[in-house]
Amino acid sequence: MTGHDAMKKILVPIKMVLDANMRPRVKADGSGVDLSGMKLSINPFCEIAVEEAVRLKEKGLAEEVVVVSIGPAKVQDILRQAMAMGADRARLIETDQPVEPLAAAKLIRTAVAEETPDLVILGKQAVDDDCNQTGQMLAALLDWPQATFASALHVEADSVKVTREVDGGHQTLVLPLPAVVTTDLRLNEPRHCALPNIMKARKKPLDVRPVAECGVDMAAHLNVLSVRPPEARKAGRCAANVNELVGDLHAAGVI
Amino acid sequence: MTILLLADHDGQTLGEATARAVSAARDMGGVIHVLVAGENVGSIARAAATVSGVDKVLVADDPALAHLLAEPVAELLVTLSVDYAAVIAPATSVGKDILPRVAARRDVMQVSDITRVIAADTFERPVYAGNAIETVQSTDELKVITIRSSAFDAAPQGGESAPVESVSLPAKEWKARFESEALTKSERPELTSARIVVSGGRGLGSAQAFETVLAPLAEHLHAAIGASRAAVDANYAPNDLQVGQTGKIVAPELYIAVGISGAIQHLAGMKDSKVIVAINKDPDAPIFQVADFGLVGDLFTIVPELVQALG
Numbered sequence: 001m002t003g004h005d006a007m008k009k010i011l012v013p014i015k016m017v018l019d020a021n022m023r024p025r026v027k028a029d030g031s032g033v034d035l036s037g038m039k040l041s042i043n044p045f046c047e048i049a050v051e052e053a054v055r056l057k058e059k060g061l062a063e064e065v066v067v068v069s070i071g072p073a074k075v076q077d078i079l080r081q082a083m084a085m086g087a088d089r090a091r092l093i094e095t096d097q098p099v100e101p102l103a104a105a106k107l108i109r110t111a112v113a114e115e116t117p118d119l120v121i122l123g124k125q126a127v128d129d130d131c132n133q134t135g136q137m138l139a140a141l142l143d144w145p146q147a148t149f150a151s152a153l154h155v156e157a158d159s160v161k162v163t164r165e166v167d168g169g170h171q172t173l174v175l176p177l178p179a180v181v182t183t184d185l186r187l188n189e190p191r192h193c194a195l196p197n198i199m200k201a202r203k204k205p206l207d208v209r210p211v212a213e214c215g216v217d218m219a220a221h222l223n224v225l226s227v228r229p230p231e232a233r234k235a236g237r238c239a240a241n242v243n244e245l246v247g248d249l250h251a252a253g254v255i
Numbered sequence: 256m257t258i259l260l261l262a263d264h265d266g267q268t269l270g271e272a273t274a275r276a277v278s279a280a281r282d283m284g285g286v287i288h289v290l291v292a293g294e295n296v297g298s299i300a301r302a303a304a305t306v307s308g309v310d311k312v313l314v315a316d317d318p319a320l321a322h323l324l325a326e327p328v329a330e331l332l333v334t335l336s337v338d339y340a341a342v343i344a345p346a347t348s349v350g351k352d353i354l355p356r357v358a359a360r361r362d363v364m365q366v367s368d369i370t371r372v373i374a375a376d377t378f379e380r381p382v383y384a385g386n387a388i389e390t391v392q393s394t395d396e397l398k399v400i401t402i403r404s405s406a407f408d409a410a411p412q413g414g415e416s417a418p419v420e421s422v423s424l425p426a427k428e429w430k431a432r433f434e435s436e437a438l439t440k441s442e443r444p445e446l447t448s449a450r451i452v453v454s455g456g457r458g459l460g461s462a463q464a465f466e467t468v469l470a471p472l473a474e475h476l477h478a479a480i481g482a483s484r485a486a487v488d489a490n491y492a493p494n495d496l497q498v499g500q501t502g503k504i505v506a507p508e509l510y511i512a513v514g515i516s517g518a519i520q521h522l523a524g525m526k527d528s529k530v531i532v533a534i535n536k537d538p539d540a541p542i543f544q545v546a547d548f549g550l551v552g553d554l555f556t557i558v559p560e561l562v563q564a565l566g
């Protein structure tokens with residue numbers, strides 16, 4: 001594909017989550033996970049999505065990369081980070097309320113209606129709710145084709161060829177554009193942002209609008225009744241040598 | 256209530272994940288219909304009909320369903336869903352791909368990856384890589400649910416056969432086109448249903464070590480082989496062996512972690528195993544905090560010794 005028929009635009013929805021290196025702690029009252037004072041970061045799969053979109057732009061296969069996030073004002077941090085990675089513009093749909101994947105998909109659809117991107121790349125899963133739904137829901141609402149769990153993506157004339165990680169190995173699909181793709185871990189390795197790019201990103205446009213202006217019903221469909229820590233495993237013991245270990249395994253009846 | 260369960264299969268045989276999802280459906284209570292979609296799937300449908308607890312099998316045989324692509328299968332489920340109180344599927348790569356499309360089309364929220372049924376509308380599901388367990392209640396009239404296979408025993412197979420009925424795929428243009436697939440072939444037991452899993456991490460250091468060090472142990476124990484993300488990223492093992500938050504979830508009788516540090520994302524995929532063994536040269540590796548039995552030392556000496564000791 002050459003410059004003049006490059007995709008006009010790629011939209012990348014990104015979510016802010018508890019940093020993947022932090023150990024989540026359940027609140028004593030069972031109401032949720034305690035995020036106070038914890039480091040929040042861009043969801044790792046979303047970072048991979050931004051990286052992929054920026055690489056396509058750098059290869060001349062896309063003209064513009066727009067990132068969008070739904071969440072509280074501090075989500076601007078990850079939008080700036082995405083722009084430091086190379087995204088051109090950002091949109092924040094602001095809300096302090098929890099957002100279920102169905103509502104997120106509907107809100108992203110309103111951004112799609114305004115931006116008319118050729119391709120939307122999302123993370124396959126947000127590592128806080130572990131839902132793995134939003135991309136598929138968005139594709140269904142738009143009646144667009146989808147390729148989830150992408151480990152390779154090639155842009156062709158007016159389609160994308162996507163290799164997916166499936167339970168038995170890999171599967172390759174061809175999707176006519178516009179299309180929805182969700183990223184798996186091995187699609188790419190996101191870049192680190194250089195300081196000058198972080199400075200430049202501060203001047204890039206960031207559109208903020210309250211969720212109320214989007215006309216999407218935000219009422220929760222799921223009631224979270226309680227949240228508890230998982231059952232702790234009992235401390236085990238270290239064997240002194242292989243024979244002792246084999247003895248332990250026999251005693252436990254597993255071999 | 257009547258539950259519609261999407262069967263998972265590889266085109267040849269019914270996946271064990273389906274029989275495990277049937278157990279979850281039985282916990283929800285009510286009548287269970289299993290949908291077998293695909294091309295030339297008559298024998299798979301007959302197998303599904305003998306899973307204990309299944310009341311009826313619907314079979315949709317159509318070339319457009321050959322690879323269980325999301326658009327046609329979701330369309331079929333949306334059409335059928337009007338007669339059901341719940342649409343469920345095992346949380347395999349097929350179920351995870353398809354069911355959210357059904358939920359969005361029916362304007363309901365999916366409950367992903369449930370590990371326990373508390374009531375027909377209330378479920379437990381792990382979040383934050385299994386570091387928190389949520390109890391959620393769905394207020395939607397239609398429940399759309401994916402089932403974590405490792406959390407449910409397989410319903411027994413080989414009972415009296417339930418009736419099998421044909422259904423047809425609505426005619427429509429499907430946009431995504433299947434091009435090819437590369438499936439890993441292995442003589443070993445399947446990772447998610449194996450009684451014993453032997454997993455290797457970055458400590459193995461090479462694809463060759465998976466073959467020469469780990470494979471003999473797996474063979475001795477008739478075990479499946481798994482891997483950490485680091486081992487898969489480094490091409491020591493194929494992607495479909497990754498165990499963890501974003502890979503396969505396993506809960507075998509015995510899980511042996513070799514040269515794996517025990518990052519929370521890895522633990523998310525194996526910490527419900529009955530017995531965990533860790534072999535690692537670092538006594539402070541977090542894997543020892545969840546291991547029932549450990550051995551500190553160099554895996555390249557320990558694992559061959561272990562193979563010998565198992566004789």
Ligand SMILES: Cc1cc2nc3c(=O)[nH]c(=O)nc-3n(C[C@H](O)[C@H](O)[C@H](O)COP(=O)(O)OP(=O)(O)OC[C@H]3O[C@@H](n4cnc5c(N)ncnc54)[C@H](O)[C@@H]3O)c2cc1C
Binds near residue numbers: 044045519552
């Ligand atoms: C979003 C996200 C999702 C993720 N999903 C997953 C997932 O699904 N599954 C997963 O596994 N990881 C996942 N990870 C990665 C995870 O955080 C860890 O990086 C990964 O599990 C580390 O793999 P490892 O234990 O093999 O490697 P390391 O952490 O490098 O550990 C190697 C271990 O081998 C030991 N070792 C080295 N040499 C020897 C020797 N000769 N003898 C004995 N021991 C030795 C070392 O002491 C060390 O403990 C994810 C990460 C993110 C951010």
Ligand SMILES: Nc1ncnc2c1ncn2[C@@H]1O[C@H](COP(=O)(O)O)[C@@H](O)[C@H]1O
Binds near residue numbers: 069129
């Ligand atoms: N609040 C949000 N804002 C922007 N994107 C989101 C949001 N929630 C989910 N997404 C996108 O959907 C993907 C999957 O999320 P989930 O379905 O929650 O696991 C994420 O990786 C994001 O790309």
